[in-house]
Amino acid sequence: MMRHLLSIDDLERSDLDELLDLGESFLAVTRRDIPKVPALRGKTVVSLFYEDSTRTRLSFETAAKRLSADTMAFSVSGSSVAKGESLRDTVQTIEAMGVDAVVVRHPSAGAPHRVATWIDAAVVNAGDGRHEHPTQALLDALTLRRHRGIGLDGARVAIIGDARHSRVARSTAKAFAALGAEVTLVGPPTLLPESLIGWPVATTGDFDELLPSLDVVYLLRIQHERQDATLFPSLREYTTRYGLTVERAARLKPDTLIMHPGPMNRGVEIAAELAEGPGSVITEQVANGVAVRMAVLYQLLGTGAPVA
C-alpha cells in the first residue's frame, strides 16, 4: 500500500491504473453542483511550499477541501533558510501540530524524500527541483486516458523542450511510458538529459520529422529566467526550430492532442491560436489536476493503510 507519493518510479502499472480510476470517480464528483464528499473529514493536509506555485498549491488545496479535509498552508520564503531552521526542524514542527499529509514543493531534488524519512505523516511530492512532479504526470495521464482509453498502448508522444531541467518531463515521460505510450524527447542536445539510463524514452533533435506520426504533442514551458544559461541562442531560434507553430500544427494528424503543463509562453513554445485550438486539452489538464490530487490524497489517507 502506498504510504507516500514521491516519484512515479514508486508506482506499479496497477497502482497507476487504480489512481487514474479513482481520478475518474473524483472527476465525476467535481462536476456535481456540490463538488464535495466527506471522505477525509477530520484529516489535515498541510501544504509546505518552498517555491512559489500558486497553481499547484491551489489545486492541492482544492482537492483536499473537496474531500472535506482541513487544510493549512505553510509558505516559506527563501529567507527562512537564512534564519537557520533546517528543513527537518520545520517539518517536525508542522507534524507536532498533528497533520495527516504534507504536500511538499521544494527547489531542491529529493527534499520530499528526506521529509518522508523524518515524519509519520504521508508525504506528497508537489515538485522537487528538477527531479519529479508526480501529480502532474498523473493528471497528464488521466487527460490522455480520457481521450485514448485505458491503455495508452502504442500512443506516440513527443515531449518538446527542456527535458533536462524539467521535473515535469521526467515524471510525465515515465508515467506515459508505464501506461504503454512511446515517448520521444525533442530538443537540442543542450536540453536533453545527459544520460538516458532510467528514462524510458527515445530522443531526437528533429521535431519536423516526427510531426505526421504523433498522437500527442506535449510542450514544456521554456524558462525565460534560465536564458542567461545560454542553452540555446535565442527564443526566436528556439521557436523556429522547436515551437509548435501553425505551420507545424498543420502537419499533425487531425486528432493529435496538444498538451502543456502551464503556464504557457504563447508565441514561444506554442502559437497563441493553437493553445485554444481544437486539439488542445490544456484546460482539461487543469481540471483533471484537482481530480487526481483528490485521488492521491484519498489513496494515502483514506485506505486504512497503517501509518507507521
Add this chain to the structure above:
Amino acid sequence: MPESLLVRGGRVVDATGERAADVLIEAGVVVAVEPGLHGDETLDAAGCVVAPGLVDLHTHLREPGHEEAETIETGARAAARGGFTAVVAMPNTEPAQDDPAVVAAVLAAGARSTCDVRAAGCITRGRRGTDLAPMGELHALGVRVFTDDGACVESAAMMRRALEYAGSLPGAVVAQHAEDAALCEGGHMHEGEWSSRLGIPGRPAVAEVSVVARDCLLAELTGTPVHFLHVSTEGAIALIRDAKQRGLPVTAEAAPHHFTLTDAECASFDPMFKVHPPLRSAADVAAVKIGLADGTIDAIATDHAPHAPETKERPFEEAPPGMLGLETALGLTLTELVEPGVVSLSDALALLSWRPAAVAGLVDHGGPVAPGRPAHLVVFDPAATWTVDPARLASKARNTPYPGRTLTGRVRHTLRAGEPVVIDGEAQR
C-alpha cells in the same frame, strides 16, 4: 611519562619490510626493535600490526571559524583514534590560512593536541584565485603544502605564477583541487546516469580531468611539484599515470570514499553522500583502485570534512559537501583494498603513512620503525571487525556516510612521540 614503554608482541611493518618484534621507546624515541625486550610499562600488541603512524594529507579541522563542526582538539582526537599521528590541516578556515598569524595559531593549537597538526597554506589570498598568498612567510613557519582546497585555482596564469613562485621555496608542493568551477556550476553530484535519473544538477568528470591535464602541463613548464588532491576519475588517473611516466613532478591522493562508494548512493537524496569532488561511477571507483594498486596514486587521504548536524538536515542541493574520514580510513582501506587483494597490507600502509609523509615533507613521520626515530606509531588489529556508530566517533561532527557498516581492521593504540594518545581504541585525552 614512564622511563620506558614497550609495545610488545606485534608484527612490525614499515617501508623496510616486516618482522615480529617488540618496540622499546624512551623519551619519545624508538630505542630498540627486536623480540624479547622489557620496559617499565607495556602496551599489548599481540595479533596486531605495529606501523609508523598514519599521515593524512587532507584534513579539515574547521578551526578557526567553524568550531561548531570541529576543533583542532576534537579533530586531532579523531585522527589519533583513526591511527593518524600527523595531519595536514586544510587552509579553508575562516579566516583562511593565508596569513602567518592564522597559521601560527593553528600550529600552536595543534602542538597541544593529540596529533601532529601541520598547516597547509593558501595559494591565493582568501582562496579567491586572484592574488598570491604570502607563500614565503608561510613557508618560513614550516608550511610545505600550498592549496586553495575547496576551490580550484581556476586561472591557468595564476596557477603558473604560483608554481613559478613556489619553485623558490624548498620542499614546497602546490596542491590542486582539480574541478573546473564553470563546468561544475550549480552541480551537486557526479554528472551521469544518476544525476540524470535524480534531477540533481551534475559535476562532470571532465571538470576534474581538464584541470589535471592543464596542471600536468604547468608542472612540466615550471618544474615545481604539483599534488592532485582527491582524484576521483578514470580520466584524471590516466593523465597522472602518463605524466609520471614522462617524469613530471606530480603526485596524487585518493579519498577512501572514492574507492568505496559510487554515485548510486545519492539515490537516497541523503546529503551525507554529498562531497566534492562527487562520488563517481563504478568505472571511476575501479580506476581509483587500479591507480592505488599500480602506484599512480601516492596516498590515501581522508578529506575529513566535518559539518554540524543541522547543515546535513537540509535537502541535498542545499547541504554543504563533505564527509568524515579520519576514523574510518584505515578500516575502509583494509576492508575495500587489502581484504579483496587490491593492494598488500604493506602497500596499504605505504599509501597511508610513508608515501604521504614524503609528499608533505614530514621527515619525522612515516617511519621506519627503527632506533633513533620519533615514536609516532599505530598499533592495529588487522583482523578485528567493528561497526561504524556515528554516536561513538571522537569527531565533533557526525556526518559519516558509513553508519552501520562493518569494517575490518581496528586501531588499538596510537603513539604520538611515544605518548600513548589512544589505548585499546580509547582516546586518552
Add this chain to the structure above:
Amino acid sequence: MSAPDAAQPNPQDPATREGGRFVFRARVFSPEDLRRAHTRIAHEIVERNHGAEQLVLVGLYTRGVAIARRLGEVIAGFEGLEVAVGSLDVAFYRDDIGLRPVQPLGTTEVPVDVGGRTVVLVDDVLFTGRTVRAALDALTELGRPRAVQLAVLVDRGHRELPIRADFVGKNLPTKRAEDVRVRLAEVDGTEDGIELWGPADPAGEEEA
C-alpha cells in the same frame, strides 16, 4: 449481501471474514421466490406512493443497482410508464474510510432532478444500516427529495443505526458472523437466488 455493509474492525465481523473459510448453509430464495419478491415490492412501492409518476428508484452499488432496474421494469409492466432509475456510489460517504480500503464501485448517475420527488433507495441486504446512512448523505448532495424510502430484498437484523426499511422482500434472522449472499444473473452470471453462508468453524459464533 453487499460487502461494504459489513465493515467493522472486529474479528467477529464478516468484514474480516476473508481470513476465515465460509461454507454454504441454506438456500433462502429460489429464482422463483426472488421474482415474486420483486413483484410484491414493486406493487407495495406504487401502492404506498399512490402511483409511480414522482418516483425515482436509486440503486446502491453493486446489486442494489440491478434490483432497482428490475423493480423499474416490473412497475413499467403494470403501470405502463417508465420509472426513473438511477445508481448511487456511496464510497466517499462511508464512515469507515481510513479503517480499511474503500474503493468506489461505480458511477453515481441519477437521470432526473431528485428535488421534490420521492426517492426509493434500493439495496440487496439491510444489515448494520451504515451503507444506507452513507447513501442518505450522498443523496443530500444531489438535491432535496420530498421523501426517501428504502427497499431491500433481505433484512437480516443487527442494526447499528436507527434505520428501517419501508419495503422488505424477506426478514431473515441471522447470526452476526453469518453471511447472506444475493445472486443476480446480470451481476453474478449465475442463477438468481439468496443463500445463507456461515463460518466453517462455528466456534465463537454469537447468537442472533
